[in-house]
Each structure stands twice: as C-alpha cells, then as structure tokens.
Amino acid sequence: MKKTLLLVLLIATAAGAQSGSDSSATDAPQGTVPTSNSFPIERVPTPTYADVYCAGFINKQKLPDANFISGGLETPTTTKFAKGDMVFMQGSGYTAGAEYEIVRALRDINEYEIYPGQKKLLKATGQPYEEVGRVRIIDTRSRTPIAQINTPATALIPATRRFHSPKKRPSTSVDRSSSTASCRPATKSRAGL
Numbered sequence: 341m342k343k344t345l346l347l348v349l350l351i352a353t354a355a356g357a358q359s360g361s362d363s364s365a366t367d368a369p370q371g372t373v374p375t376s377n378s379f380p381i382e383r384v385p386t387p388t389y390a391d392v393y394c395a396g397f398i399n400k401q402k403l404p405d406a407n408f409i410s411g412g413l414e415t416p417t418t419t420k421f422a423k424g425d426m427v428f429m430q431g432s433g434y435t436a437g438a439e440y441e442i443v444r445a446l447r448d449i450n451e452y453e454i455y456p457g458q459k460k461l462l463k464a465t466g467q468p469y470e471e472v473g474r475v476r477i478i479d480t481r482s483r484t485p486i487a488q489i490n491t492p493a494t495a496l497i498p499a500t501r502r503f504h505s506p507k508k509r510p511s512t513s514v515d516r517s518s519s520t521a522s523c524r525p526a527t528k529s530r531a532g533l
Contacts, residue, residue, distance in 0.1 A: 389491070394473075396446070398466040403443065407431030409475075410484065421489055427475065429485040436480045439490065442472040 368374040410430040412421050421427055434440075446468040453459055475487035 393441075393491070394471050396468060396470045398468050400466040402445070402467050403469065405445075407433070407440075409442070409487075423489055423491065425489050426478075427487050427489060429475075429477070429487050434477045434480055434485040434487075436477055439474055439476050440487070441474050443469040444472050446470050 368379060372378060408430050409421075410428045412418055412425055412427045415428075448462070474490045476490050477485055477487050479486040
C-alpha cells in the first residue's frame with residue numbers, strides 16, 4: 341500500500357513539473373510558437389574577474405614606487421613572468437601570506453591636445469594606473485622577500501611594477517528579468533502585425 345501511494349505521488353509530481361515547464365508557451369500570442377528566434381531573450385553577460393580587477397583605476401595621489409619586482413629565478417635570461425612563477429621583491433613592509441596588487445603607472449604618449457586645456461584637466465583628474473596582476477608573499481626571511489604570481493592580467497616585467505594592497509570591489513549585479521517581452525503587443529490580438 342505504501343509503495344502504491346509513493347508511486348502515485350511520484351507520478352503526480354512529475355506531471356506537475358512537466359506542466360510547469362510550458363509556462364513560456366502561455367506568454368506567446370495565440371497562433372504563434374515561441375522559439376528563441378521568434379521571441380528572443382536578452383542575455384547580459386556578467387563581468388568576469390579580469391573585467392573587475394584588471395581594468396585599471398585613477399588615483400589622485402601617486403602611489404609610492406619603493407616596492408616592486410626586482411627579478412625572478414632565471415633573471416636575467418627571463419624577463420617576463422606568468423602565473424605560478426616565483427619573483428623576488430624589492431622594498432619593505434611585506435607580510436608573509438599577504439596579497440599585493442601589481443600596478444603600473446600609465447602616461448599618455450600623445451602630446452597633442454584635442455582641445456585647449458586638455459592636459460591641465462587630465463592632470464587634475466589624477467594618475468591612471470594599469471592593474472597588471474596579483475602576487476602572494478610566500479617568504480620574508482631573507483633581505484629580499486619572495487612572492488608567487490597569482491593572477492597576471494598581462495606578462496609581468498620586473499622593475500617596472502609598483503605594489504599596493506588590493507581593495508575588495510563590489511560585484512556588479514545584472515537585472516536578468518529584462519527581456520524583449522516588453523516589445524510584444526499588449527493584447528493577444530494579431531491585428532496590426
């Protein structure tokens with residue numbers, strides 16, 4: 341008896357789940373078959389980690405350039421480093437296990453002003469920085485701390501990168517309820533099509 345009751349309950353649940361999946365068919369005007377071509381849904385991609393943390397930023401004050409990558413295990417034959425590579429750090433104030441963001445100061449090599457006062461306005465805005473990647477300090481016992489590259493945005497070149505402690509950035513939320521359904525006629529009538 342229990343097995344029969346369980347079987348009936350299972351069949352009723354499966355039937356309810358199947359009828360619930362056809363809810364998009366009831367939204368379509370009468371006489372149409374909803375497909376992804378006839379009634380497209382707008383899909384907005386969410387930003388990736390690289391979009392959020394490798395985009396760059398503008399800072400009012402210049403960041404200190406006392407801390408930087410001085411080289412790697414195969415320096416001077418290797419000049420670019422990738423994820424997982426060990427690098428030697430220059431500077432002080434490093435903490436074992438801490439993560440630091442690698443940034444590079446940018447400058448506009450185009451000296452031409454598009455409009456009068458452009459250089460002055462850009463200077464007042466602040467210093468732009470490119471976020472190159474992140475490193476985690478793994479050893480601070482010697483005079484030269486050692487770090488491992490975690491997330492490079494581009495190939496890292498020693499002696500040209502500055503460090504600062506990364507800030508957590510808010511994730512961007514995307515409204516997924518938006519679709520082209522708002523473009524459908526208000527009534528189910530096909531008049532005027």
